[in-house]
Amino acid sequence: MMRQTTMVTLFTLTLLGAAHAATPKDTLVVAKNIEDIVGLDPAEAFEFSSAEVVSNVYQNLIQYDVKNPNKVVPGLADSWTVAADGKSITFQLKPSAHFASGNDVRPEDVLFSFMRVVKLNKAPAFILAQLGWTPDNIGQMVRKTGNDSVTISWSGDFGAAFVLNLLAARPGSILDEKLVTQHQKGADLGNAWLNQNSAGSGPYKLKLYKPKEVVVLEANTTTPVGAPATRMVLIKNVVEPATQRLLLESGDADIARDLGPDQLTAMKARADIRVETYPQAAVHFISFNQKQEKLRNPAVWEAMRYLVDYDGIANRLLKGQMKVHQAFLPEGFPGALKETPFKYDPEKAKAILSKAGVKDLSFDMDVINAPRFMDMAQSLQASMAKGGVKLNLLSGTGSQVITRYRARKHEAIMLYWGPDFFDPHANAKAFAYNVDNSDGNYQSTTTWRNAWAVPQLSSKTMTALKEKDPTARATAYQDLQRDVQQSSPIVVMFQEQSQVALRSNVKGYINGLTPDFVLYDKVVKQ
The missing domain is CATH 3.10.105.10 (Dipeptide-binding Protein; Domain 3)
Structure with a gap:
C-alpha cells in the first residue's frame, strides 16, 4: 500500500510541477518536450515522441536489431520462410505469446492490425501500402495459414528483405483485436481509444496520457520479451531546457532530453550527472x-x-x-x-x-x-x-x-x-x-x-x-x-x-539511431 501511495503522490506532484526529494527507485522520470505528439495509436503515431511510446508498448512480427538496425530479428514471430517465388513470407508465431490483457497473440491479430492501418489511412499508412495492400485486398494479402502461422503476400518488384524492413517499422505493430474491438466507436477501429490506451505485448503498457502534460508507462510483467527492470516510466512534458536542468539537478528527474549547449556544459562538470551523445x-x-x-x-x-x-x-x-x-x-x-x-x-x-x-x-x-x-x-x-x-x-x-x-x-x-x-x-x-x-x-x-x-x-x-x-x-x-x-x-x-543528461545512478538506457530505439525496459537505478 505504501508503494501505491508513493506513486500516486509522485504523479500528482509531477503533474503540478511541484518539487520533491527524489524519484522512487522503481520509477524512471524523464523530462522531455512531448508536445509533438499527435496520436499514440500505432496506425497514426508518426512523431518522434509518439514513436518512443509505441516502441516500448508494442511488438512487431520481427524487430530491428538495436545494435545493427539494418538487420531484423524475431519479435512475435519465432521464425519465417520466404516462398520460392519470392512473393510471400510465412511467419510462425511464438505459441506462448500473449498481450498485456492476457489474450493470446493469434494470426487474426496480425490481419486485424495490418487491416486497420490500411483502412484508417493515417500518416504512416503509406509504409504498408507500398506492399500493394488496399482495404479491398488486405484479407487476401494477409492470411491465416495455421493455428500459429500467418502468410503475408505483396505485389511489386522488390525482394523479401525490403518487405521485412517495412514490417519491422512502427505501423507493423501487432494489436490485441479482442481488446480493441471492445472500444470501437463507429468506424474508427478503436483509434480514439488507442490514443489514450494501449493494446500491445511490449514491455510496457500505457497507464496515462495527458496531452502536453505527461505520459506514464507501467510495466507489463507478462511480456514475451521479459519483464522490464523498471516498474514505471513517467515522461513529463517540460518545454524549457532550464526547467529540465533544475529537475535533473534536484533529483526530481532522472533523465533530461532537451538541454541546450550551455546547460549540457554545466552538467558535464557535475559528478552526479553524466552526458551521453547518441548519433x-x-x-x-x-x-x-x-x-x-x-x-x-x-x-x-x-x-x-x-x-x-x-x-x-x-x-x-x-x-x-x-x-x-x-x-x-x-x-x-x-x-x-x-x-x-x-x-x-x-x-x-x-x-x-x-x-x-x-x-x-x-x-x-x-x-x-x-x-x-x-x-x-x-x-x-x-x-x-x-x-x-x-x-x-x-x-x-x-x-x-x-x-x-x-x-x-x-x-x-x-x-x-x-x-x-x-x-x-x-x-x-x-x-x-x-x-x-x-x-x-x-x-x-x-x-x-x-x-x-x-x-x-x-x-x-x-x-x-x-x-x-x-x-x-x-x-x-x-x-x-x-x-x-x-x-x-x-x-x-x-x-x-x-545529447542526453542522466543522473549517474541510471544504467541501461538505450537511445539508438531513431526514436524507435529509445528503450526503457533495461533501465535500472543503482
Whole structure:
C-alpha cells in the first residue's frame, strides 16, 4: 500500500510541477518536450515522441536489431520462410505469446492490425501500402495459414528483405483485436481509444496520457520479451531546457532530453550527472511550399542554400547537437552522401536572386517553439537578412506545426525527418517521390507536403528500389541525393546528434539511431 501511495503522490506532484526529494527507485522520470505528439495509436503515431511510446508498448512480427538496425530479428514471430517465388513470407508465431490483457497473440491479430492501418489511412499508412495492400485486398494479402502461422503476400518488384524492413517499422505493430474491438466507436477501429490506451505485448503498457502534460508507462510483467527492470516510466512534458536542468539537478528527474549547449556544459562538470551523445538518423531541413508562387523560382531554392550559416549553427550555436549534413540519407545508411557543397555566402545568394529578377523576397516560416528550434530559426532569420531576404517566424507547438505542414498551409517550414524503416528507400520516397500532387491524395512525404511534383525523380526512385545489386543500388541513391541537393525546394542542413543528461545512478538506457530505439525496459537505478 505504501508503494501505491508513493506513486500516486509522485504523479500528482509531477503533474503540478511541484518539487520533491527524489524519484522512487522503481520509477524512471524523464523530462522531455512531448508536445509533438499527435496520436499514440500505432496506425497514426508518426512523431518522434509518439514513436518512443509505441516502441516500448508494442511488438512487431520481427524487430530491428538495436545494435545493427539494418538487420531484423524475431519479435512475435519465432521464425519465417520466404516462398520460392519470392512473393510471400510465412511467419510462425511464438505459441506462448500473449498481450498485456492476457489474450493470446493469434494470426487474426496480425490481419486485424495490418487491416486497420490500411483502412484508417493515417500518416504512416503509406509504409504498408507500398506492399500493394488496399482495404479491398488486405484479407487476401494477409492470411491465416495455421493455428500459429500467418502468410503475408505483396505485389511489386522488390525482394523479401525490403518487405521485412517495412514490417519491422512502427505501423507493423501487432494489436490485441479482442481488446480493441471492445472500444470501437463507429468506424474508427478503436483509434480514439488507442490514443489514450494501449493494446500491445511490449514491455510496457500505457497507464496515462495527458496531452502536453505527461505520459506514464507501467510495466507489463507478462511480456514475451521479459519483464522490464523498471516498474514505471513517467515522461513529463517540460518545454524549457532550464526547467529540465533544475529537475535533473534536484533529483526530481532522472533523465533530461532537451538541454541546450550551455546547460549540457554545466552538467558535464557535475559528478552526479553524466552526458551521453547518441548519433541520430534525423535530418533537419527547411522547405518551401510550391503552392506559394513566390517560392516556385529555382533561383530562390538555390539562393537559400547559401543563406544558412551551417558551421555557425552546428558548432557555435548548438555545440555539437547538429552535424553539417546536406543530403537526405543520413550517415549510416547505404549510399548516404557525405558531400557538403554549400557554405554560407550571402553575397552569392544576392547575386543569384538579382540575376533571376527576384526582389524584396519575404516569406513566413513555421517553426516549433522549443528553444533549440527557435535558436536555429533566429540564426536563419539573421543570415537571410544579410542576403536581402526577410524571414518571418511563425512559432507553434510541435503538433501545431506538424498539423499545418500535413495540411500544406505553410509557406516555408523548418523541420526534421527521421526514416520510417531502415532502408534507403524510406527517405528517397520522402524526398524524391510524388506522382500525384492533388490535395485529396495525402502523402506522408516532404515532396507532397511541399506540393513539389517530381515525375522524373519518382521514376528514378522506383528504379533504385528495384535494383538488386547492393553497390549499384547505393550509387543510384547517391545520384538521387545529388538531384535533390542541387535543385529542389528542400534544403537539407544537418544530421542530429542527441545529447542526453542522466543522473549517474541510471544504467541501461538505450537511445539508438531513431526514436524507435529509445528503450526503457533495461533501465535500472543503482
